[in-house]
Amino acid sequence: MIGRLNHVAIAVPDLEAAAAQYRGALGASVGAPQAEPDHGVTVVFIELPNTKIELLHPLGDDSPIAGFLEKNPAGGIHHVCYEVEDIRAAAARLSESGARVLGDGEPKIGAHGKPVLFLHPKDFNGCLIELEEV
Ligand SMILES: CC[C@H](C(=O)O)C(=O)SCCNC(=O)CCNC(=O)[C@H](O)C(C)(C)COP(=O)(O)OP(=O)(O)OC[C@H]1O[C@@H](n2cnc3c(N)ncnc32)[C@H](O)[C@@H]1OP(=O)(O)O
Numbered sequence: 587m588i589g590r591l592n593h594v595a596i597a598v599p600d601l602e603a604a605a606a607q608y609r610g611a612l613g614a615s616v617g618a619p620q621a622e623p624d625h626g627v628t629v630v631f632i633e634l635p636n637t638k639i640e641l642l643h644p645l646g647d648d649s650p651i652a653g654f655l656e657k658n659p660a661g662g663i664h665h666v667c668y669e670v671e672d673i674r675a676a677a678a679r680l681s682e683s684g685a686r687v688l689g690d691g692e693p694k695i696g697a698h699g700k701p702v703l704f705l706h707p708k709d710f711n712g713c714l715i716e717l718e719e720v
């Protein structure tokens with residue numbers, strides 16, 4: 587069911603500083619900040635030859651990543667995103683297996699304009715999983 591690794595997301599306390607570090611010290615190709623108010627984050631994508639890095643910073647008052655940054659003030663790996671062909675079929679299969687699909691179970695449109703869903707980290711060895719339909 588899951589396919590390619592679409593991105594690894596890192597929550598950062600300072601988006602500009604983290605983007606500059608990837609552009610400067612790491613010589614990476616870094617995109618411009620993208621506000622995603624529906625998701626309560628601002629994101630910056632870093633294109634790698636085989637996947638992407640998504641830098642995340644809270645946007646608005648009730649960002650879903652605020653708690654994570656409080657617990658990890660220097661930042662940290664926040665989630666991994668796997669690609670799926672049919673996100674609703676994937677969600678149904680995962681729910682049947684007892685995994686918690688977060689939110690109301692309805693996919694939202696993610697940063698790439700594709701439907702995304704999230705699976706609770708406690709059901710996957712402490713790793714927050716995002717699924718993106720491609
Ligand atoms: C623009 C979209 C973009 C894209 O790629 O398209 C994105 O990726 S948007 C990314 C931001 N959105 C989300 O993360 C949505 C899904 N996340 C959530 O709903 C919450 O973050 C949730 C439910 C995973 C955690 O919420 P919260 O931290 O408020 O809840 P708790 O403090 O009760 O946490 C419960 C438990 O889980 C642990 N936790 C929290 N976040 C993570 C994480 N990222 N990775 C691993 N574990 C995590 C937290 O420490 C608690 O553990 P406990 O042992 O009970 O203390």
Ligand SMILES: [Co+2]
Nearest residue numbers: 595640667716
């Ligand atoms: Co993501």
